[in-house]
Amino acid sequence: MNDGIGESRKRQLRKEIPALQAEIQALYRSLDRKFNLHAADVPITFGFDETRLGAYTPPGGGREEGFYFSLLFVGFLSEDSLHRDDKLDLYRHEYAHYMQFHIEIPQEYQFQSGLHGSAWKYCCSLVGAAPSEYYRFGKGMERHDYEKALRNPWKNPHAALLDIAHRKREAEDSRNRMIRYRKGDTVVHPKFGTGTVEELEQMTGSVRLTIRFSDAVRKIDQKWLLRSNYKKRGS
Ligand SMILES: [Zn+2]
Structure with a gap:
């Protein structure tokens, strides 16, 4: 398997695992305290995935709950390492996935399904993660527009007008x-x-x-x- 990174480099990056783990768990512990959750106790594994920066696996289906982070992107000495703010955003991004699985999502934030749907974005707004499924360099430093991300299309006045027009058309059709x-x-x-x-x-x-x-x-x-x-x- 040609994964573009040498064994010695991997060994070097693996040495960072304890420090990275401590950093992530410190962040998760502070969020846990705020939301009464236990993400800091969830095992974290590290690897060398070139396309996946991080992941959260919920428990169930015979799988163990866990976080995963690629050392290629979070390793301090990695050439592709993310900027510190982007790293923190990545950790928060995965925390939001964890959170979505462990908290009761209010009805009003269940209008959009999907892994990165409105329920997840709602969690992002609570933990301060960028409400975007794509990692973009520099995103961690941006101010996030949660209001826009969490706008229910049915609360949008324009959509409401379209809905009224649609219903009027339906009423007219039935009249016709x-x-x-x-x-x-x-x-x-x-x-x-x-x-x-x-x-x-x-x-x-x-x-x-x-x-x-x-x-x-x-x-x-x-x-x-x-x-x-x-x-x-x-x-
Ligand atoms: Zn995600």
């Missing part, structure tokens, strides 16, 4: 589907004059009328009848 005329009804049209309804056809979302006018028989959607001021006569 309702048959408003009967066979034999007399209607008046400004252009075609008086006509008699001969047939009614229920279509999806509309009603098509066959109307005999003095000059011709025309098929007209009931919707246009109503809009163009056809008058229903008789009962």
Whole structure:
């Protein structure tokens, strides 16, 4: 396996494990105290993953609960080591995953599913992690916009307006589907004059009328009848 890093380098990085572990556990202990959790007691393993910076594995399914961090990114002497603030953000990111598994998430933050959904972002807002599933260098130093990350689309006024428009359209559709005329009804049209309804056809979302006018028989959607001021006569 060619993993691009020599054995001696690995040995060197492994020596940092106790210091890294102490650093992470100190952070987790302070968060644990705040939220009455026990992440500092969860085992942490280290490896040399080149694509995965960190991970949290919840207990269950025969797996043991644990945190994982790649020494390539968190090792103090690693060439690819993250900036200190980004490292802290990575630790908080994984803590948020742990937290999501161990706390009751309020109903209002359950609108978006997924590993990095709204429940996780809610935890990020509590622990101060960047609410983004992607690690971006320098992210740990940014100010995080939790309000934006946790905005429920159904609380967004624009979405609410879209919803109202959608419901209006639905109501209109169902109105259009309702048959408003009967066979034999007399209607008046400004252009075609008086006509008699001969047939009614229920279509999806509309009603098509066959109307005999003095000059011709025309098929007209009931919707246009109503809009163009056809008058229903008789009962
Ligand atoms: Zn994640």
